[in-house]
Amino acid sequence: MIGKCVPAAIAALSSLLVASPVPQPPERLADTGLYARDDASRVADDVHAFSPQYPLWTDGAGKRRWIHLPAGAAIDATQLLEWDFPVGTKFWKEFSFGSRKVETRMLWKATPSQWIAVSYAWNEDGTDAVLAPAEGLTGAADLGNGKRHAIPSRTDCLACHGARATRPLGFNAWQLSDDRDPNALHGEPLPDGALSLQSLVASGVLKLERSEDPAPRPRIATDNPATRSVLGYLAGNCGSCHSREGDVPAVTPFLPMHQLLSDADAVARVMTARATTWQAPGRDEGTTIVAPHAPDASALLARMRSRRPSSQMPPLGTVVRDDEAVDAVRRWIELAPR
Amino acid sequence: MRSYISTALMTMAAAAVAAGVAGTTTKAETREADTVARVARGAYLVSIAGCHDCHTPWVMGPKGPHADMTRALTGHPQDEKMPAPPALNGQWVWAGAATNTAFAGPWGVSFTANLTPDPDTGLGKWTEEMFIATIRTGRHQGVGRPVLPPMPVQVYTNMTDEDLKSVFAYLQSLKPVRNRVPAPIDPPEDGSR
Numbered sequence: 001m002i003g004k005c006v007p008a009a010i011a012a013l014s015s016l017l018v019a020s021p022v023p024q025p026p027e028r029l030a031d032t033g034l035y036a037r038d039d040a041s042r043v044a045d046d047v048h049a050f051s052p053q054y055p056l057w058t059d060g061a062g063k064r065r066w067i068h069l070p071a072g073a074a075i076d077a078t079q080l081l082e083w084d085f086p087v088g089t090k091f092w093k094e095f096s097f098g099s100r101k102v103e104t105r106m107l108w109k110a111t112p113s114q115w116i117a118v119s120y121a122w123n124e125d126g127t128d129a130v131l132a133p134a135e136g137l138t139g140a141a142d143l144g145n146g147k148r149h150a151i152p153s154r155t156d157c158l159a160c161h162g163a164r165a166t167r168p169l170g171f172n173a174w175q176l177s178d179d180r181d182p183n184a185l186h187g188e189p190l191p192d193g194a195l196s197l198q199s200l201v202a203s204g205v206l207k208l209e210r211s212e213d214p215a216p217r218p219r220i221a222t223d224n225p226a227t228r229s230v231l232g233y234l235a236g237n238c239g240s241c242h243s244r245e246g247d248v249p250a251v252t253p254f255l256p257m258h259q260l261l262s263d264a265d266a267v268a269r270v271m272t273a274r275a276t277t278w279q280a281p282g283r284d285e286g287t288t289i290v291a292p293h294a295p296d297a298s299a300l301l302a303r304m305r306s307r308r309p310s311s312q313m314p315p316l317g318t319v320v321r322d323d324e325a326v327d328a329v330r331r332w333i334e335l336a337p338r
Numbered sequence: 339m340r341s342y343i344s345t346a347l348m349t350m351a352a353a354a355v356a357a358g359v360a361g362t363t364t365k366a367e368t369r370e371a372d373t374v375a376r377v378a379r380g381a382y383l384v385s386i387a388g389c390h391d392c393h394t395p396w397v398m399g400p401k402g403p404h405a406d407m408t409r410a411l412t413g414h415p416q417d418e419k420m421p422a423p424p425a426l427n428g429q430w431v432w433a434g435a436a437t438n439t440a441f442a443g444p445w446g447v448s449f450t451a452n453l454t455p456d457p458d459t460g461l462g463k464w465t466e467e468m469f470i471a472t473i474r475t476g477r478h479q480g481v482g483r484p485v486l487p488p489m490p491v492q493v494y495t496n497m498t499d500e501d502l503k504s505v506f507a508y509l510q511s512l513k514p515v516r517n518r519v520p521a522p523i524d525p526p527e528d529g530s531r
Contacts, residue, residue: 159475159481310445311524
């Protein structure tokens with residue numbers, strides 16, 4: 001008996017001591033759980049649509065987004081701005097240009113400490129999508145004017161989503177707030193049945209600090225609608241790096257979300273007063289991030305307008321300027337309160 | 339017999355205490371020695387990996403151009419204002435400054451970085467993780483603009499983490515030198531991206 005038990009115990013112990021293999025994403029999108037088992041044209045019943053109120057600009061791509069949470073699992077939202085997702089959580093984001101699906105990105109919390117970020121490239125017919133190479137795919141879609149959409153490399157995925165502390169970016173308290181900004185740039189109508197902060201709390205999958213509390217309704221805190229929409233846009237498009245949290249705390253300027261939700265005008269004033277070490281072409285010294293009433297002297301606008309590799313912002317994920325946002329930011333700077 | 343065991347146990351306990359005291363000292367000394375060794379290895383790697391070729395300005399001497407080690411690893415001199423680069427076409431696709439710290443090509447104009455730990459103009463605010471991420475991803479601080487040619491990140495990414503940590507430790511051990519290197523200059527818009 002002992003002779004049989006001891007080797008078995010050693011084997012069991014060894015299996016615990018040997019590092020678990022890194023989970024691997026499926027080769028085909030159809031095998032990730034996004035679609036119903038019996039109907040690949042239909043999203044699975046345990047997958048839910050959502051739509052952030054301040055969407056990321058990706059060269060005008062149409063987007064659809066979904067989340068899957070493991071059955072019975074909940075998101076720990078004890079810290080309202082720092083959600084902790086259960087292992088097995090999956091996010092998908094589908095990118096289309098015109099009527100053609102080009103890629104679907106997946107962010108999968110595969111272990112307690114590991115998110116896997118990959119993308120699946122659709123075929124021309126839009127009937128199947130396979131795992132894109134780790135180094136990404138250039139020329140995945142023609143955007144006109146000689147520009148092409150690139151599927152990002154996996155390291156570029158983590159450049160925004162955080163290499164050390166990986167996190168989803170469009171699924172959080174302020175992006176899903178039921179107090180949606182009617183002036184949000186590129187704001188989308190909520191899809192039927194889409195999740196919101198209130199529905200997440202009501203369904204019990206979002207655990208707040210005090211369960212008896214009503215669902216919060218966070219919003220960019222200002223009475224100026226233009227400030228609300230511009231800072232919301234910047235938070236959605238720039239805040240993942242410029243937050244002084246996460247991997248690159250030294251990257252400035254920064255948009256602290258907790259301050260945007262308590263006093264967004266104060267954040268705007270800091271942006272106006274602050275110089276940046278980035279040098280506008282032809283200037284020896286740093287430029288002010290926002291020069292009041294002088295958009296062409298503002299680093300913010302210069303970098304948003306650029307789509308050259310050395311100066312554009314965001315530095316990756318876009319090759320076409322967001323003219324609507326440039327116009328909105330220009331007007332906001334021109335009309336900034338004195 | 340009992341006396342023998344007691345004596346043996348006391349001897350072992352005394353040895354353990356002594357080892358503990360000695361171990362505390364030794365750990366501190368070991369850490370310091372490790373740091374010294376890491377900085378020394380970083381200096382060696384920097385000396386053979388060609389870092390001075392571009393990050394230290396070159397001057398003309400009696401035997402030809404050579405790195406001006408009084409400005410070691412300070413990058414393109416802020417006072418060295420560069421004129422517009424020469425027209426490049428056909429088989430000549432890039433040009434380099436006499437200091438070997440500014441380069442023009444299809445990517446625009448790039449200037450080599452100040453690698454000393456000056457907090458405002460060098461790597462003083464960088465972390466080891468940022469430095470490694472830059473080399474691994476080919477992006478500034480691992481998240482920003484692309485690191486531009488001719489910086490051979492595609493070669494240095496083959497260094498081990500330990501090598502890169504050593505290089506960073508050495509760079510951080512240098513005297514900080516204030517030298518604000520110009521931002522890169524974009525190429526003309528050609529609509530090809």
